[in-house]
Amino acid sequence: MAASIKDVAARAGVSVKTVSNVVNGYQFVAAGTREKVQRALDELGYRPNLSARRLRGGRTGLIALAVPEIRVPYFAELAAQFVQLAKEYGWTVLIDETQGALDNEREVVEGIKSHLIDGLIVSPLALTAKHIEARRDRTPLVLLGERLTHAPVDHVSIDNVAGAQAAVAHLADLGRTRIAAIGSQPHISGGTAALRLKGYRQALRRARLAYDPALVMPVTRFHRADGARAMQALLDLEQPPDAVFCFNDLMALGAIRTLLARGCRVPQDVAVIGFDDIEEGQFSTPTLSTVAPDKEQIARLALRLVHQRIGARDDAQPQEETADFRLVVRESTAPAG
Amino acid sequence: MAASIKDVAARAGVSVKTVSNVVNGYQFVAAGTREKVQRALDELGYRPNLSARRLRGGRTGLIALAVPEIRVPYFAELAAQFVQLAKEYGWTVLIDETQGALDNEREVVEGIKSHLIDGLIVSPLALTAKHIEARRDRTPLVLLGERLTHAPVDHVSIDNVAGAQAAVAHLADLGRTRIAAIGSQPHISGGTAALRLKGYRQALRRARLAYDPALVMPVTRFHRADGARAMQALLDLEQPPDAVFCFNDLMALGAIRTLLARGCRVPQDVAVIGFDDIEEGQFSTPTLSTVAPDKEQIARLALRLVHQRIGARDDAQPQEETADFRLVVRESTAPAG
DNA sequence: AACGTTGTGTACATCGTTGTAAAGACATCC
DNA sequence: GGATGTCTTTACAACGATGTACACAACGTT
Numbered sequence: 001m002a003a004s005i006k007d008v009a010a011r012a013g014v015s016v017k018t019v020s021n022v023v024n025g026y027q028f029v030a031a032g033t034r035e036k037v038q039r040a041l042d043e044l045g046y047r048p049n050l051s052a053r054r055l056r057g058g059r060t061g062l063i064a065l066a067v068p069e070i071r072v073p074y075f076a077e078l079a080a081q082f083v084q085l086a087k088e089y090g091w092t093v094l095i096d097e098t099q100g101a102l103d104n105e106r107e108v109v110e111g112i113k114s115h116l117i118d119g120l121i122v123s124p125l126a127l128t129a130k131h132i133e134a135r136r137d138r139t140p141l142v143l144l145g146e147r148l149t150h151a152p153v154d155h156v157s158i159d160n161v162a163g164a165q166a167a168v169a170h171l172a173d174l175g176r177t178r179i180a181a182i183g184s185q186p187h188i189s190g191g192t193a194a195l196r197l198k199g200y201r202q203a204l205r206r207a208r209l210a211y212d213p214a215l216v217m218p219v220t221r222f223h224r225a226d227g228a229r230a231m232q233a234l235l236d237l238e239q240p241p242d243a244v245f246c247f248n249d250l251m252a253l254g255a256i257r258t259l260l261a262r263g264c265r266v267p268q269d270v271a272v273i274g275f276d277d278i279e280e281g282q283f284s285t286p287t288l289s290t291v292a293p294d295k296e297q298i299a300r301l302a303l304r305l306v307h308q309r310i311g312a313r314d315d316a317q318p319q320e321e322t323a324d325f326r327l328v329v330r331e332s333t334a335p336a337g
Numbered sequence: 338m339a340a341s342i343k344d345v346a347a348r349a350g351v352s353v354k355t356v357s358n359v360v361n362g363y364q365f366v367a368a369g370t371r372e373k374v375q376r377a378l379d380e381l382g383y384r385p386n387l388s389a390r391r392l393r394g395g396r397t398g399l400i401a402l403a404v405p406e407i408r409v410p411y412f413a414e415l416a417a418q419f420v421q422l423a424k425e426y427g428w429t430v431l432i433d434e435t436q437g438a439l440d441n442e443r444e445v446v447e448g449i450k451s452h453l454i455d456g457l458i459v460s461p462l463a464l465t466a467k468h469i470e471a472r473r474d475r476t477p478l479v480l481l482g483e484r485l486t487h488a489p490v491d492h493v494s495i496d497n498v499a500g501a502q503a504a505v506a507h508l509a510d511l512g513r514t515r516i517a518a519i520g521s522q523p524h525i526s527g528g529t530a531a532l533r534l535k536g537y538r539q540a541l542r543r544a545r546l547a548y549d550p551a552l553v554m555p556v557t558r559f560h561r562a563d564g565a566r567a568m569q570a571l572l573d574l575e576q577p578p579d580a581v582f583c584f585n586d587l588m589a590l591g592a593i594r595t596l597l598a599r600g601c602r603v604p605q606d607v608a609v610i611g612f613d614d615i616e617e618g619q620f621s622t623p624t625l626s627t628v629a630p631d632k633e634q635i636a637r638l639a640l641r642l643v644h645q646r647i648g649a650r651d652d653a654q655p656q657e658e659t660a661d662f663r664l665v666v667r668e669s670t671a672p673a674g
Numbered sequence: 675a676a677c678g679t680t681g682t683g684t685a686c687a688t689c690g691t692t693g694t695a696a697a698g699a700c701a702t703c704c
Numbered sequence: 705g706g707a708t709g710t711c712t713t714t715a716c717a718a719c720g721a722t723g724t725a726c727a728c729a730a731c732g733t734t
Binding site: 341342343353354356357358360361385386388389390391392393394395 | 719720721722723
């Protein structure tokens with residue numbers, strides 16, 4: 001059976017509080033006593049019970065990161081960043097997959113688990129500002145991403161409009177004139193898709209290119225298969241595009257698969273650019289040009305906000321942070337030559 | 338502030354125990370009382386404090402899955418399976434990244450977090466049987482993978498030797514004679530790499546092909562870059578291979594990238610097969626042949642073992658389960674023609 | 675009238691930990 | 705000798721939930 005502080009106290013012949021003092025590094029413990037207790041701790045392999053510690057009002061050293069789908073590389077890579085950087089705060093990160101389902105997301109922010117953790121970072125898909133406001137749980141919360149930019153909580157995002165704009169401007173600079181977009185979500189307002197679409201249209205306007213609704217492909221999710229399917233439809237058009245901006249890398253890789261399978265050369269016939277800069281894009285053939293959000297910075301900013309929030313007395317003003325991105329040009333948009 | 342059972346009791350004008358009874362569905366609560374309590378519960382948005390419940394000896398409904406690297410697609414996909422299937426038991430899965438570091442793995446199995454969870458599933462990289470035996474924590478534990486097949490705990494794995502054997506036999510059946518292997522780990526005994534190497538050699542023997550140590554490439558990790566680097570070295574040989582068995586898909590995709598970049602055709606010049614069947618291999622060009630472990634079955638078996646172990650009185654015999662795999666032939670090993 | 679049965683509610687102790695308060699030991703100072 | 709101060713250790717309560725034990729009513733049954 002796992003040893004409790006009481007067992008240790010009995011073995012060392014001191015009170016439980018003294019053991020607690022040793023465990024927590026309280027300074028006024030006689031050297032001899034400390035040693036005695038330490039021996040007992042080691043012999044019994046004592047591990048503090050985090051449930052008890054937490055119940056007593058303390059910290060567990062755990063924070064949770066909730067993402068829609070862990071098998072989506074962007075989220076996996078982001079999660080890895082969090083795990084890595086959280087060490088600087090002495091935190092362990094538990095990852096929670098919500099599958100983008102409202103019930104799961106609500107459960108997460110409403111505190112089912114938050115009685116166990118010190119802080120919470122959520123990348124929401126279905127949650128609305130109303131849910132956030134109705135929240136009673138006081139566990140420090142930070143939101144990631146584009147949804148819910150106006151909810152009264154700390155928030156980290158990137159400038160999606162500018163990112164999309166940069167991607168499409170890059171395609172236009174290559175001399176492409178029929179630039180398609182894969183990833184719109186007409187039925188969801190205010191999300192990532194809407195912002196990237198806005199950037200797409202903005203870039204077309206600036207490049208004095210016509211906006212052709214037939215070149216904008218809607219999708220239900222942001223997976224490879226969606227990109228592959230959308231690309232099929234684009235190639236079946238009377239006038240297929242000569243470039244495609246995909247709203248994420250996964251769809252771009254699916255699109256490239258379709259293009260190559262149908263005998264189109266990338267980038268010669270059709271240039272492709274994605275968004276997210278997942279590792280896969282560095283090893284695909286061709287390698288994938290993309291808009292690279294600074295994932296490390298996102299994680300760093302979010303952790304800092306959680307940290308501040310844990311320290312903060314009451315309800316300081318919600319903070320808004322924006323992480324950088326950069327355009328990464330690889331083979332899939334290499335200039336002809 | 339989050340409402341406790343006490344707040345609810347005060348509001349409903351009953352004792353805390355009565356509230357507890359309502360929450361837990363105890364049958365002998367008068368309809369009127371139940372309704373009163375329910376109203377108070379709803380109004381206050383009560384959520385049970387899992388720390389307290391757990392401390393008292395109860396369940397939290399949480400289990401943890403610890404994997405080395407969440408950004409490795411195999412683990413991400415496996416984790417997603419666990420999350421999905423755990424619902425059948427009413428469990429929520431928390432994912433924990435150990436980075437394959439001994440300290441992290443030890444911390445996980447020795448119970449730092451297990452005071453918070455009902456069960457634990459670990460895919461170890463560095464842990465040894467000694468650590469498992471020294472474990473004092475009684476949280477039900479199930480191990481995944483090939484390491485530690487002899488530790489006294491429940492265990493789920495696949496037949497790696499047979500899987501590797503099938504992959505290499507497939508290459509031999511295509512008429513390939515110089516079949517390389519990427520992924521050996523000479524300094525680690527008993528792990529995945531050793532077993533897959535064994536299967537490789539077994540298949541060569543059966544196909545009456547010579548074993549050429551120069552064709553076996555060691556790696557430190559199982560990432561894309563390792564596969565790409567190893568492939569470079571193989572192509573620099575006097576007599577390069579005409580087929581490659583990579584010990585996982587990620588390295589296979591890295592190897593394919595190198596091959597294509599250096600002008601080799603896949604599969605015509607060099608056939609490539611991997612292991613794991615990650616989704617990425619269905620969308621790469623060429624699509625990737627692979628040995629596909631039944632991830633759903635792995636998750637299902639592991640969850641069943643944890644479930645049994647939670648129910649089991651004391652220490653029932655450790656169980657050993659083996660999940661199936663199948664050979665998936667795609668473009669990267671398509672017969673010439 | 676005495677007793678059991680069934681249903682409904684409550685008081686209390688407990689899980690492991692740590693903050694608070696306070697007690698004891700010893701030294702120092704006037 | 706008594707007051708003061710510095711260490712060192714301890715007893716106790718509390719965090720929130722729930723199992724145990726019991727009180728009390730309402731209803732039979734003998």
